[in-house]
Amino acid sequence: MSAKGNRLAERALQKNRWLVKQMDGMEIIFSPSLLELNEVTHAFTTRVGGSTKAPYDSFNLGRSVGDDAVKRDAIENRKKLCNTLSIDFHKLVVPGQVHSPNVALIEDLASLPDLKGVDGVTTAREQIPLLLHFADCVPVIVADPQAKAVGVFHAGWRGTAQNIVGNGVKVMARELGAKPERMRAAIGPAIGACCYPTGEDVVEALIATVADKGIAQSLIHRLADRAAPDLKAFNALQLLEAGVELVDTCDFCTACKPELFYSHRQSGGTTGRQGALVALV
Template sequence: MDPNKISWKEEQGTRYLVFPPLGEAGLSTHAFTSRPLDLGFGREKREEVLKNRRKVCRVLGMNFLLLTAGEQVHGTKIVKVGEAERGRGALSPEGVIRHVDGFISNVPEVPLTILTADCVPIFILDPVRKAIGLVHAGWRGTLCRMTERVVLMMEEEYGSRPEDLIVALGPSIGPCCYQVGEEVASAFQKQFPEWPSFISFELASEKWTLDLWKANRVQLRKVKVRDDNIVDSRMCTSCHNDIFFSLRRDGSPTGRMMSLMML
């Protein structure tokens, strides 16, 4: 990992991660939040979550009321977000866009968001066509090729060329901590000829391990995104108890980090 490709910032007591390559074009604002701020509605009182969201938006220069969120059901639905959709889910979980795990947009001032504890948040920027994508990819979303689907949708909707895209894979559970069952390993083996590059079997524990970062890189390569345009934090949420929430480590309920991206 190139340390120059990720950067921690702290402003007004809010610590967050950014990927400098996404900001070099001067087109987008983005962030991946950290503990102790819980940005999801699953654990904290609603008033506390809204307070945390306002705090993050103030630091990033985003309009808190325009935060746009999906239900996140580990499915394959992707929504093209415009002015009509922005603000859905900003104030309550009831207001989110239903059954959505991926967003694309080419409209300025539309802050896209996803919530994660161990799943991979994937940021996509097209600096040529001026468009963005944001993907929620746990093992189910990765198996369903959500990252690949979002890139193809950006091609279709905006004329994006994969070789122009800049992609960042945010912190998630790493292969060091992500053991999966035989049924999950088998599902990937059936869908991905490249599976030996991201699934391994540990003889000592007799468990399979899954590398979600590499599995999503496989998809990006397939749709011709350049390797040198992919930034990978390779930071495991389960390992870093001091800065990240982790469902696998902490159990339920636990907090959520938020990935935000806006033109």
């Protein structure tokens, strides 16, 4: 690999220690680079801070899991989060999430686009909070403070294999006048390569999404005899290749920390959902 390739691989693989803040009994995680932006409120939630019962304990935000009581709790938990962040719960935009590369533009709460088949949302309107849910998949928040545009994206391996973050950057540029070189991207808590042995078909699909195959190869770890891709690093590389210069990646692995995060893999599949939320203020 060239010296330039080595630097890019290093940047894609880089992880930072993020801030974990206790707020009203919740533990909320913040990206250092997004915290610097006065125009943006954001949060990556954990499973800590609610009263929802096991195995969804205790701060599940997802309404696609559990029984009616769990679903009711999810609404209460969302309200609590919004109150703490001084955000209007009634304006929350919560898409469906189907492991697609589709990104919806939110222009007006009175005329929302179809949100069922999308895994990303973006807006340039103030006071419209965007919320997506996760349990190992990669949460990505992108902001261009000058264009006043924000987006949040859900990238499991299928979304990553369809380059949803690259698509998100394009939609933000085309529709909202955002510029990749001014964007800040925050890649939140997600499953790490340490806990993600997977099949060669997944690896091939991920490698196909990035221009530099040599760099892509360096994002695949080995666990015993199986490939273990660093999904966060693939999203970082896709963002870097799309022209985003500031990518901030959280070092938490959701499967390594079951006391702090919901993890689909670690739990065997029955678990809650943490959230990634962003809003222009």
